[in-house]
Amino acid sequence: MPKIITLPGDGIGPEVTAAAVAVLREVAPDVITEEHAIGGGAFDTHGDPFPQRTRDALQDADAVLLGTVGGAHDSPWNRLPRHLRPESGLLALRKALGCYANLRPVRVQPGLEHLSPLKPELARGVDILIVRELLGGIYFDGDRRLEGHVAYNTMRYTTPEVERVAKVAFWAAEQRKGRVTSVDKANVLEVSELWRRDVQALRDREYRSIHLNHEYVDSVAMLIVANPSRYDVVVTENLFGDILSDLAAVIPGSLGLMPSASLGDGPGLFEPIHGSAPDIAGQGMANPAAAIQSAGMLLRHGLGRPDAANQVDRAVALALRQHPTRDLGGQADTQTFTQAVLRALETSPAVG
Structure with missing residues (x-):
């Protein structure tokens, strides 16, 4: 069974990653997910923005799903030496995975x-x-x-x-x-x-x-x-x-509509490109579309399941039309939008 390492990270990262994992499990129920720490929260807990236990977990991963890293401009993390700041953990993660090519689709549905x-x-x-x-x-x-x-x-x-x-x-x-x-x-x-x-x-x-x-x-x-x-x-x-x-x-x-895939020598890294948005973290307001679409790219480029990836893309497009999030002028919160994507996926069976 495919093993996916999830790194929720900081700010809104845990919220949007949870949404992406819910969608991933719906469309690919055979995947195993294992959560580890990265970023500012990892420094607070382990004294390192990219802890050794996270590095070790990557060894047998098929793909990595990342949330966000970093805090507000006045965060104590930004006063740390550069090699201990959350963003240094992200750069080290990319290097550890050998991800030299970052794919960022820009698509108007x-x-x-x-x-x-x-x-x-x-x-x-x-x-x-x-x-x-x-x-x-x-x-x-x-x-x-x-x-x-x-x-x-x-x-x-x-x-x-x-x-x-x-x-x-x-x-x-x-x-x-x-x-x-x-x-x-x-x-x-x-x-x-x-x-x-x-x-x-x-x-x-x-x-x-x-x-x-x-x-x-x-x-x-x-x-x-x-x-x-x-x-x-x-x-x-x-x-x-x-x-x-x-x-x-x-x-x-x-x-909130921009996913990405980073590919290279090892497991691919899949993440939304938006920041950690600490001003709205924990309020259930974040747009999870990019994180969910990143899970779709994980299915396509990380697991070789284009049909499942297409399912995710169609479900996200439908949810955006019916339940746009607040950053897009709508009223849907994180949970409402995620449930709309899941309902769209339920209209067709999961694809292996």
């Missing part, structure tokens, strides 16, 4: 265009997959320092790192519309020159059926909201991908 802040004619039909490199670049490079009035961080990539994430983007494009946009800043950054050169060389060598376009990150930041339908698969490095995927989250209407 038919009939839900009104949820987007964009004009309906711009939002209609948007279906973008952002593939973000997750283990390299400025977030992970050890050449960094803060001393007095001087600080620096270094962005560094190697050809193998670029090629492995580009392969994921090209593979995804083969299942979609066959178009990849590679995002860089090659006009001013040497690391982006390497990125552009290596992505192009890989396409010319192994993926000639894919249409590849190169664009600068500042241009994409404008066009992804001004003309989002121009994009199919977008691949970029860690920092640019972090910013662009959060920017693109405005298109469906809320960060």
Whole structure:
């Protein structure tokens, strides 16, 4: 039986993770879930945002379902040394799993265009997959320092790192519309020159059926909201991908609609991309849609069950139409929305 490690984390993480687990058990009743600690709560309990017992639990996992980590800006956690802060636990988790490719779908469901802040004619039909490199670049490079009035961080990539994430983007494009946009800043950054050169060389060598376009990150930041339908698969490095995927989250209407899958050498990591929202934690107000959709991506990419994943996607779309959450202008709370998804799933038998 598949074993899923759940890491609810901080803030609204436990609430949305519980919703995702309920849906996962409904559509795939054979899975085993085992909960462990990560983030600020893990530091409070174990003195480490990524405790050894959590690391050990990952060894025989088939996939990992994560909630959220971190607290408010004035949280005592933010006054800890950087390596003990909740976010350091998340970075260490990604590295431990070898998750180098982060998939973030940006999709406007038919009939839900009104949820987007964009004009309906711009939002209609948007279906973008952002593939973000997750283990390299400025977030992970050890050449960094803060001393007095001087600080620096270094962005560094190697050809193998670029090629492995580009392969994921090209593979995804083969299942979609066959178009990849590679995002860089090659006009001013040497690391982006390497990125552009290596992505192009890989396409010319192994993926000639894919249409590849190169664009600068500042241009994409404008066009992804001004003309989002121009994009199919977008691949970029860690920092640019972090910013662009959060920017693109405005298109469906809320960060609460943005799931993600992080894939690589070991078990996949599946998580909503919204933050811990400590201001509403424990109030039952959080939108669990992204966490539930992340469970759907777990079924698709982690367990190889596309039919079950499609069930989840359809159920979430129906629940969004009938019971939108408060962040989308509706009245549904976490429990109401989750129950709406479960009722939608009950209309068809669970798929193995």
